[in-house]
Amino acid sequence: SCHHTIIPSFILKLFSNDFILHFLNNYWVFSFFSFCKPCDNNREPELKFVEIEGCSEKGRWTIGDLKMQTGRTDVNAVTNWNAPLVWEGTFDPVVIDAIYKRLDPRVAVMVLAVGKYTRFLKGFLESAEKYFLVDFRVTYYIFTDNKQDVPKIELGTGRKITVLDVPSATRWQDVVLSRMKWATIAIDKQIRNEADYLFMMDVDSIFHSRFGAESLSPLSAVLHRGYYKTTRNDFPYERRGTSKAYIPPDEGDYYYTAAVWGGYLEEMYKYCYKQSEEDAKNNIEAVWQEESHLNRYLLYNKPTKVLSPEYLWADYDQVPEDIRVVRISQLVKNYAEVRPNGGQ
Template identity: 75%
Template sequence: MLNTVDMFRAALRINVFAVLLSILLLIGALYIYSGNSHSFRWIFQQDNFPMTHVSTTSCEVQEYVNNCGNWSIGEFRMKVGLKYAQPSTQKGRTDVNSVTNWNAPLVWEGTFDPVVIDAIYKPMNPRVAVVVFAVGKYTRFLKGFLQSAEKHFLVDFRVTYYVFTDNEQDVPKVELGSARNISVVPVPSAQHWQEVVLGRMEWATKAIDNQIRSKADYLFMMDIDSVFHNRFGAESLSRLSAVLHRGYYKDSHRDKFPYERRPQSKAYIPAGEGDYYYTAAVWGGYLEDMYRLVKHCYIQAQEDSKIRIQAVWQEESHLNKYLLYNKPAKVLSPEYLWSDYDPVPADIKVVRVSQLIKNYKEVRPNAGNR
């Protein structure tokens, strides 16, 4: 039988354990709490997917807890159920390569199931920023871009379009879906189109620092003279996603790519090096990874300007140099940026975004054609 001293010691141990447990629970609660009463930071780990920081409001958290209790995202799907076609190890696209030599997905129509992809990403409720530039006469393309994006770009996700423009009055009123917004960012006018191209990296870097960082988990840079025609969905999300340039994706020899070949330039890629040639008209990724990439292009272009040199294809040349040594986590096929100038070949099963035919000499001063 326990004597009084033993009973006291046992009670003391229980009380100490209860105090320690309370402290641990308090630390956990403080860790989740983001610093104000309306925002939380959650981290979800998906099988075969990288850690993703995702913000959600306290109301959404409460709704999730009320509906799901302490279920994990995987447990939630198990209880609710999800119907989709069975994946196969033997069937799939055989006319194109669907994986890079660094084992990153190369995304084509027929290489993913949109039902499964959405089921993975939608519960995370990520915030996506889209940066576009509509300077000078390029404001004419805003309405078509925004209206088509509302039909096809990350539908049912939280999206904010950051429109950089010198003509705020020309930004059209477009009907937006729930949790989708337009934010206008004033920028100065330009006398030469090269000023806009090179200025994009500077303006985007400053905007991320000053206003976008706290409001987005992913960021895409896109050309405004484009229209969405089909789904551009969560299959595009990754740490860094780059799009194969439609003009060079079939070239069998990398020395044919229009890389910057002058050693004086910071964008220089020597002959015999290179993976693919990526377009600078569409690219995206985690906000901080995109920030490092955008800032890198900005700084490298500045370094070039000090010795009075400009990379052959401006920021696209610096983008390709960066991605050669910092491999993208996903490579998106030319479906994600085709062009109305070009016929659609058999391997492009669906055109998701296409650049519009336009008179370059009319919309941009001192313009060449590309």
């Protein structure tokens, strides 16, 4: 086999790190890849080294020496715009975690725990410490109106909790809509200097299995469990033309959940916040609040990675055969008891 094959720096200049990750991490099996961090854009790339298994001649390799990882024939593993669609069996978890650990990214996780939802923090955090990006640097940003209810959790090395104050709400819809507002404010004031990736997650969820670096990309969206087998005619898009979340009947790729999604700290949060504010000025509320605005954003700003419903299932639903592993799942709860307006 080949060891420490040199990739000249002029070749690396042709591709961004994200392209290389997209190409190699999601489609090809290899032993190791090393390159400079995304933030080092102004640094001259150095000679890089790759170990390729099965190379025909030591010290040399070609694209043919890289083995395609298919793994699944029962699901689509790529979108129609050629982004990876990630399922169990379509990636090598050891390899992809090793690649991203070389980059040493800082990952932020933002959750809202307002009112009675603080009761879900302990289970969310403890299970995340067991399964979410283990051995990576992670900061949990907890937005709450009840600081005293944030539990003390034993955290791994390089992981921490930051608690931020937000006001209470009288409607659960306002809690949902306010997430983009608080995310926008926190990103600009604090998170931008402390993280490279940000995940937005629902706190009333529990991790059940590995949720690793295969989830990282500039913009990662999760297929909604209820609509990943249906057509766009069944998607609950906002169809009222008066809303900023409007999607025409003949458009739409997938329906994405707003309960888990992530990526770079870019304009998507600010976009969804501003669009919902415009709707409010016009006395309209999108049918599924921030999720409707998110789906419109993702229609015209394609995700660089789409995650299967493994990355957010629900304890309400039976697990079908194509979901080989449930990585995180929403809990069964009494909405009328936990929501500020009785679930209405």
